[in-house]
Amino acid sequence: MSAQTVPVPLTLPALLDHRAAVHPERTALLVPGGGALTYGEWRERAVRTAHGLAAAGVRPGDTVALLFANREWDAYAVAFLAAHYAGAAGLVIREDLAGDDVERLVEVTGARWAVAGSGPRTTLPTFRPEELEAHGIPAGAEPPHPAEPGDLAQIVGTSGTTGTPKGVRAAHASLTAGLLLNPRPRPYAHSRHAVHAFPIGTNAAQAVLVNALVAQPTTICLPRFDAEEFGRVVEEYGAGTVFLVPSMAVELLNSGVAGRRDLGSVLLVSSTAAALPPAVAAGLSAALPKATVVNTYTSAEAAPAQISAVVDPGRPGSVGRPTDPADLRILDDAGEPVPPGGTGEIWLRQPGPPRGYAGAGPGPGTVFRDGWVRMGDLGRLDGDGFLHLVDRESDIVKSGALKVSTLRIEAVLHEHPQVADAAALGVPHPVMGQVPVAAVVPMPGGIDLDALRVFLSERLARPELPVRVLVLDSLPRNPSGKVVKHLLRTSFEEPAEVTGRAPETERELALAGLWRTVLGRQVRAVEEEFFALGGDSFRAVQLAAAISAEFGVPARTALVFERPSLRAQAAWLEGAEAAPAGPAEPEGAEVPPFLRSLRAQPHDLPLTSQQENFLRWMAEAPDRNVGSVAVMFRVAEALRTDVLREALYEAVRRHPALRTGFVPVPGAEPGVLRAVLDDEPRADVVLVDAPGASDDEVSARLVAVRDRLTDVGSDPMTRLAVVSRGPEDHVVLLSVHHLVSDGWSLGVLLRDLGVLYSALRHGRRAPAVRPGPEYRELVQWSNAHWPVSRTHFAAALADAPAAVDPFPGRRHTEVVLSAAHAFTVAPERAAALRARTAELGATPFLAVAAVWSGLLAARSGQPDLVLMTPVPGRTRPEAERAVGCFVQSLLVRVDASGSPGFAELLDRVRTAATAALDHQLYPFAEFSPRAPFAAWLRYESWSAPAQLPGVACAAWELPRNATVPYPLPGGDLHVPELAVAEQPDGGLRCWLRYNEHAFDAAAVTALAEDLDAALAGAAGV
Structure with a gap:
């Protein structure tokens, strides 16, 4: 037999023929406490068994089910090759597979015969291995029907982690792709023995079996993984190579066997089936200091395609890069390549004939396509071409507009010294869609869940923190060692069992x-x-x-x-x-005279922080008005406008803030107003019939209503406008003056309006007002926090710059008229930014804030700047149902000095923003003059389209530009305002709202392009 030097299509029998001819006495397989096979014995027994199969009726092209227990590796290896020598394929059945699943696989694969040891049983005609061998075939006999490279060789089950296992078909040329009959040197030549404990019927076990036909060492097959037994065998045989899956690695480390056994012979640890958590990989390197730890990324569908790489602590989460970059693709939902840094579906190119599912399987092209295999994983490539796994597509937790990686959560859980094993997954949530949870198996000494929570909070972003952590004795795993998450999920479906003590102190x-x-x-x-x-x-x-x-x-x-x-x-x-009281904090600034005068008035209702600020701002110059907050939506059914009008009046009557007006105070300085409360609703309804009007014409009519200037002393503060284009085509605007409302309030008002409209439309009485705290009490409670919060903002804003100045492209003007430039960050790029941000333990809002701060500092040359961002200001649950101007504008001072990188600047922004959030109830009007031109940033992380509950509604985008200018004496030093809204597809819709008298559109477009590039840079794309 001549030696081959280049890969050509081979069969498994051809590999065995060669080894049996060259090394007939060398031990190929060894089962401790059981049988052993030399290459010569393996071939001789397989050929005899093949003749037995042929005599029993097995014909070329048939499929033979192989049912063996894991302790019968030698008998299984003989039967597997015997099927090939008979021209048949082997359907490999796992020992643990249930009878129904066995019969299902038999049916979909068309298996006609079975060879069974002590494994599961089937209804097929079944032969015992010893019966098939006893045929008196003379030594040296040739096989009855040698297989061809293109023939089907095996059908092996998938892992079944997401459901019922499927059978994957592979030809001989697929199993032997890249292999040589006479390689020099042979694989794993550093070892005399290689140890594994993979169950028969798994893809990992099949890979080891094929490896035994070409590799240098004897393959030792343990019937099951037991850390103590594994260590004993490695020590006894001086094994140089060990094959593991991550769950086995975890058990090996947790057992401490490396400290009780001499495992110094191990020079290579090969892990497959899933990515090794970085902490586990580091633990293996420490426990086996002479060993190189290699992670292999593949699947039953993709093999022999794989990515193998030495685990690199400098690239946590990476599984390496392919030898040929052309063998790996990261694609988006449309099948287009994702740029480096972006997250997409992982596809590997297969050498040799493509594999496929037995039976129907998923639809054509969903997994196997033109020699490529979809791995079912999401991943990204870094700048050096290394692949980083993000998660299984089925495991990604879609929480709101965020996609949370369970792999990242699991990696951090494994870092905790009291965690022996861990898994994370998503469970349903009524608001967020899904939220992450985790299950942990504690070390023998137990686990302190409170300490674990603190540990996680220091390493994970808030959206990644598991909302529930279960302590279990073990995790449900399949024979491949993968956690079966659909089984684990049932543990979270039941309410948490309460076994502790009730609150008593x-x-x-x-x-x-x-x-x-x-x-x-x-x-x-x-x-x-x-x-x-x-x-x-x-x-x-x-x-x-x-x-x-x-x-x-x-x-x-x-x-x-x-x-x-x-x-x-x-x-x-x-x-x-x-704890003893700390040093006295600095006092806030002296209250300006205007605010003292404003607070001295006998208001019918107390003023909120933002109301004070708006009244101050309006008093600074005549003809200034803070305008309204508004929503638009389309109604696609018949609309009773008379009933809607009545419902609006009733809704307004129920909320004191909406019945508030502001009138001049006789004898006070100009501009000082007092809040007065009307007994009757203050609302206006505008109805417009506009058949055939275009979308732009409809929006223009409604924006005119939205931007109409309001006399806050006498005009209605709430306006409802309806433009009707047909009996079932209406566009609705709900607009409320910002002095008495905020964005949150519009959601409350819409819910009330929907409930009232539904009741009145059906002739029912309006439902009673829901009980809750009075508006007055909520405002007073919020304002009671001002003394404590003053100290924070006095210190944070000491000597703060008034503006981001100078700023390129801004010209002097004393008139403001807002325009808007919109752009979109694509979902894959937004996902990359979230992934990068999550690695740094922050939220997307903080990432955008850091990027925006860095860009503003770079453009202006001013490293000290103040951001301003709104928060709801509803820190009491009862305030969620209240309508009013409770919104708080947080002033966040950012230090961008020293040209920090993204990670460092993100940490600075996080520290400043968190401190401001914890002091959000503060007298904003006292501090806004310290940064009168702060850089505005609005970030909407969870928003739903406006709608009238109970009515068929569709989204209608609200124009972001303004139509009414206002004066700004002394000049406008604002930079464009950045607004970002997360979209349902994961992308980011962004607007730069700017003063068209201060900036040219081209300058704002250039700023948007720079911002887009900066966001991409932060994401690593």
Whole structure:
């Protein structure tokens, strides 16, 4: 037999023929405590068994089911090759497969015969291996029907982690692609023995079996993975190579066997089936210091295509890069290549004949396409061409507009010293769609979940933090070692079992009362966790505010994320209450005379922080008006405008803020107004019939209503306009003056309007007003926080710059008229930014804020700047149902000095923004003059299209430009305002709103292009 030096299509029998001829006495396979096979014995027994199969009726092209227990590796290897020597293919059945699944695979693959050891049973005609071998075939006999390279060789099941396993068909030339009959040197030549414990019927086991036909070492096959037995065998045989999957690596490390056994012979650790968590890879390197740790990325569908690479601590999460970059593609949903840094679907190109599913399988082209295989994973390429896995497509947690990687959460969980094993997944959430949860298996000493929470909060962004952590004895895994997440998910479907003690101390009982107020449900045990009971980020802010008010200590929102259990929060409170008072903080600035005069008036309703600021701003120059907040939507059904008018009046009557006007105060300085409360609704309804009007014409009519100047003393503060183009085609504008409303309030008003419209339309009485705190009490409660918050902003804004100045392209003007330039960040680029931001433990808002700050600093040469960003200002749950101008404008001072990189600037922004958020209830009017031209940034992370509940509605985009100018004495030093809204497809819709008298459109377009490039740079694309 001549030696081959280049790969040509081969069969598995051809590989065995060659090894049996060259090394007949060398041991190929060894089962500790069981049988062994030399290459010569393997071929001789396989040929005899093949004759037995042929005599029993097996014909070329048939499929033979192989059912063996994992302790029967030698008998299985003989039967597998025997099927090939008979011209048949082997359907490899896992030992653990249920009878129904066995019969399903038999049916879809068309198997006609079975060879069974001690494995599962089937209804097929079944032969015992010893019966097939006993045919008196003389030594050296030739096989009855040798297979061809293009013939079907095997059908092996997929892992089944997302559902029922499927059978993957592979030809001989697929299994042997790239292999040589006589390689020099042979694979794993550094080892005399290689050890594995992969179950028969898994893709990893099949790869090891094929490897045994060409590799140098004897392959030792353990019936199952037991860390102690694995270590004993490695020590006894001096194994140089070990094959693992991540779950086995975790068990090996947790067992401590490396400290009890001499594993110094191991020079190579090869891991497959899933990416090794970085902490596990680091643990293997420490436990086996002589070994090189290699991760292999492939699948049953893709093999022999794979990416193998030495684990690099400098590239956590990377599985390496292909030998030929052309063998890997990252594609978007449309099948187009994703640029480096962007996230997309991973496709690998297969050498040899393509594989396919037995039976129908998924639709054509969904997995196998023109020699390429879709891996079912999302990934991205870095600038050097290394592949980073983001997650399984089926495992990605789609939380709001964010996509959270469970792989990242699992990697951090594995870093914790008390975690022996871990898995993360997504579960349904009524608002966010999904939220991440996690299950952990603790080390023998147990685990402190409160400490684990703090650990996670320091390493994960808030959207990534698991809202619930379960402690389990083990994770459900398939024979390949992968967590079966659809089985694990059932553990989270039941309410969390309460086994701890009920709140009993005075502090715990008071804290439980706050939880019940915020969450609307009772706390049964101190071990319960805030997020597991339905909490979210918004309610975490509310809880922190409630704790501060109840206990008189400055609780931050980070407290809820870091210590989500009631027990942990109570313990923190005990320490916080006992801590000595710190040094006195600086006092806020002296209240300006105008504000003193404004506050001295006998207002019918107390003024909110933003109302004070608006009234101050309007008083600074005549003819200035803060305008309205508005929404638009389309109604695609018949609309009773008379009933809608009546519903609007009733809704306005129920909210004191909407019945508020502002009138001059006799004898006071000009511009000082007082709030007066009307008994009757203050609302206006405009109805326009416009059959055949275009979309632009409709928007123009409604914008004219929105931008109509309002006399805040006498005019209605609420306006509803309806443009009707047909009986079932109406576009609706709801506009409320900003002095009495904010964006959040519009959502409350729309819900009320929908409920009232539905009741009145059907002849029912309007439902009763929902109970809750009075508007006056909510405002007074918010304003009571001002003394504490003043100290923060006085320090944060000391000597702050008034503007980002100079700024290229801005010209002097004392008139403002807003225009808007829109652009979009594509979903894949936005996903890359989120992934990069998540790696740095921050949110997308903070990432955009950091990029925007860096760009403004670079353009102006001013490293010290102030951002201004709005937050709802509703830190009490009861305020969620209130209508009013509660919004708070946070002033966030950013230090961009020293030309920091993205990661460092992001950390600075995070620190400043978090501190401002924790002090969001503050007298903004006192501090806004310190940064009168702060850079505005609006970020909408979770927004739904406006609609009238109970009515068939569609989205209608609200124009962002303004039609009414206003004066700005002294000149406008603002930079364009940046607004960003996350879209349902994951992209980012962005607007730069600018003063068209101060900037040319071309200058703003250039700024948008620079911003787009900066966002791409931060994402690494």
